[in-house]
Amino acid sequence: MTFLSCRRNSMALLKLYDLESLVIHQIPTPTDQDTSISNVKKNKQNEWKTDTSLSKTRFEDLPNELLLFIFQFLPIIRLQRAFYNLNSRLNTICYSQEFKLDLTSLKPEFDYYCSSTQPFVSQIYSLKLSDEYDRLQLFNRNIDISRFDHLRAITIRKVSTENLDQILSKLHLLTELSYLNIYDALIQSPHITTALFSIRSLKCLILYSCDPIVLNFTDNTICPWTKLEYLESNHFYMTNFLELIKYVGPNVKRMKIHIDYKRREDPASIDEQIINNLLSGDGGRFEIPISLNRLFMSFNYLSLTDYHLVLKLFPNLRHLAFSTSTFDMNFASATIWYEFITNNLLELEKFQFYTQVTGDAAQRCPAPGLVELFNENHDKWIKGPVIMNYNHALKPPTLEVYTYPLPTYNGKYYAELYGNETYISTKRNIMDIDDNAKVLRITLNDNNNEQLTLLNQNKMNYPKVTTIRLHSQMTEMARENDSINSLICTDLAMHFADLSKISGLDITVNQPTNFNFPSRTLVRRLLCIMPKISRLSLPYNYLLDLFKSPLVIHMLKQTVNCVWITFNSDPPLLQHINVVFDAFSTKLRYLYMIVDTAFPVDNFYAVLPSILDGKCTKLSLFSLRLSKLQSTPQTFSTEFKLWLKICLTIMIKNDQKRSSTIEFNIKDSEFTAAF
Known part of the structure; x- marks a missing residue:
């Protein structure tokens, strides 16, 4: 109660000063004895004028319309902290608002909201959740999502199957929910299928799964949606997509779908009888969305005959788009x-x-x-x-x-x-056919001199390109002072009105890694003409090679705040990593490590504490990701995950200033820490 009283008193004293009418007090000094009495009278008059002016411009005297306008620009958590329970009038104004709630933002704000009474829960119409740092466990423990009785849109990203099941099981209670976006989750549980189809008010559904989506329709209680109008998803096998068509309902107008085609999961070709059964509704058991008028499909190596069979399901299409990689030239006929x-x-x-x-x-x-x-x-x-x-x-x-x-x-x-x-x-005019490209790739071959001489008359412009990708296919060692370096930079300058808009530099090689990297001279020249490179992506062994040039190091550390490092063969050594971090210590904010080789556990036992101990003072996100070796994904061992958790716990205890802001998440093949 004392705290609340103090806030109310401070609110009463909050005033908006009118600088033009404010008269500055003039304090009489001992040297002006003759005018002291006159000054005192003037001061009293000025004080009266100032008080009169201030009393007319108190914050609480602002009209309701202006307060409503101001409040709509404040996030709900900050609004709740600043104005809730100051007085009944401000409470009434707050309760008349509609809010978006984003719980994917800073950890202190997430912790505050989960521990508060959530007074405006019925005014929230849009909710964003993330399980990236196991936040949904705390959310489910402290907040009943069914209390959001006017929620119309919800986005959930990077969520575990267990937490996703728990949240979805209550969404059918939200009768106004029309938009659901699940991003970067594993959507294969039968419980997820049942929960999704229990949300009868859905009009827009977006599903992005980290693995192919498997929906289970064996539950006889599942009924088709009746209000769904838009469906977007990735990672469907064709057989599962054709089964889904039976349940999306007759009112779907737009779909954006990516099909995964694998012969182990899909037949060599689609049985035409399956398409005929879908068109007939299988005796009236279901209705396919013949009202669909916009369809975008992406797929790889699906036959043209099969694709045409699928398109026959949607005879009322007005807009058709597709994207494919294929062996079949008939797709371009x-x-x-x-x-x-x-x-x-x-x-x-x-x-x-x-x-x-x-x-x-x-x-x-x-x-x-x-x-x-x-x-x-x-x-x-x-x-x-x-x-x-x-x-x-x-x-x-x-x-x-x-x-x-x-x-x-x-x-x-x-x-x-x-x-x-x-x-x-x-x-x-052919000049603008690539005007939407975001990445410009420069492929380097052993015979680049001949290519560049013949083709440097190309005058295309790339107004939206923000990343330059150097891709090496060179089998010969690059020469440091080769004239090709100047030629590439000259050609780039011809295609861009302002190279300072380029913010990313990627350096890649063909796999397997038996090709040679570009010369350090080329990278240095590119950095000279692109002075605002803030994101750098490259293999670890080439990063070490660049660090042999003091000038390149100096240029990189001036602007780069995000680094992606891929480990293809050479494991990281502590002395080398420390040199890299010393160079980026004042600017680096985002660090991503991708391991494309067998995970060198012993090396990371030494490297990770050096990364996490605060050497890079502005580091706000670190991610370590294991990629697949052939078709088998890598995973962290139980011992390594336990060691990593203990290491982070000790670090948090030793640094009380960061204990309230650090979050981490350890999955089977990915570790992420946010500071």
């Missing part, structure tokens, strides 16, 4: 697509695609007539040009055929600076 669309998709208004052809079909560049055929009879569906890129410089060569503009999901996200032969179906 104007004749085949014209015949299929005119016979099966009579309502189609817009058609977009991105096709990357691999294998034997990509060994030679097809004739330009491949894209020129799209000029005939396709204007009704394809509004822009069709483009073909053939890049002979890559190993293996790549062939891309795509519409412009590109599909907005999972399509062509990077452009190649060198080696492209480009053909276009219309006379449209």
Whole structure:
């Protein structure tokens, strides 16, 4: 009660000063004896004027409309801390608001909200949750999600199966919930399927699973949704997707789906009888979403025949887009697509695609007539040009055929600076076909001098590129003072109006790692013309090589605050890691380590304490991730996870200032710590 009283008193004294009407007091001094009486009178008059002005501009005298306007810019947690229970008027104004609640933000705010009384729970319409640092255990323990009785949207990311089951089991009680987004979770439990279909008010569902989604429809109580209008998901096997179609309901208007195709889980081809049964509703047992008018699908190595069978399920499509990697050149056939669309998709208004052809079909560049055929009879569906890129410089060569503009999901996200032969179906200016690319890749080969001499007349612009990726396919050692380094930098300057907008530099090699890296001179020259590089991604052994150049180290430590290090072969040594951290100690905020080789446990016993002990004073996130070796994922041993937990617990106890802000999470193949 004392604390509350103090807050109320402080609120009463909060005033908005009008600087123009505020008269500064003039204090009489001993040297001005003759004017002291006059000054005293003036001071009293000024005090009266000042008090009168201040009394008219107290915070609580602001109109309700202005307070409502101010409060809508404050996060609910800060609003609750600052204004709740100050007086009944402010409480009434707070209770008249609608709020978004984001519990994925700073740990002190999360801890405060979970330990408070949550007075505005009925005013919350949007909720974001994360289990990245085991937060959902505390959330489930302290908060009953069914109390959010006016919740309309919820996003849950990086959640364990157990905690996801617990939250989903109560969502059917939220009768106004229309939007559900589950991101980076394992969606395979039968309980998840049952819980999802028990939410009858859903209109929008987004599912992103870290492994293929497996929905179990053996429960006879599962009924199709009746209000769902939008479905987005990744990682469906085709058989499971075709089963899901029976339950999404008849009102779905838009879908964005990625299909995983593996012969162990899917048959060699789709049985046409399955499609016919779906179209007939299997005797009235279900209704497929024939009202679907927008569909985007991405998939790899699905046959064109099977894809056409799937599309027959949706005869009312008005917008169709797809993205694929394939061995089949028929995906880029104007004749085949014209015949299929005119016979099966009579309502189609817009058609977009991105096709990357691999294998034997990509060994030679097809004739330009491949894209020129799209000029005939396709204007009704394809509004822009069709483009073909053939890049002979890559190993293996790549062939891309795509519409412009590109599909907005999972399509062509990077452009190649060198080696492209480009053909276009219309006379449209070719300068802007890569204007949506975010990454520009520079592929280095042993014969780059010849390529650059022939192809440096390319005048394309890349207005949205923020990352340059150096990709090495060189089998010969790079020469430090080769003229090619200057030529690459000159070519880059031709394609960008302002290279200071480039914020990321990635350095990669072909796998396996028997190729040589670019020269240090090239990296130094790139850093000179791109002065605001803040994110660096590269293999560990090349990072050590760059540190042989004091000038490169000096340039990197001035701007880089995010580093991704991949361990392909060489394990980290403590003395080398300390040199790296000494260089980045004042700027580094985000550090990611990806282990692509057998996890060198002994080395990380020495390295991790050095990372976590505060050597990098601004470090706010550290992540250690184990990748798959062939098809088998790596995992931390039980002993290592136990040691890591003890190490972090001791560190937190020894540093009381960070004990309230540090969070960590130890999974089977990933460790994350936030400071």
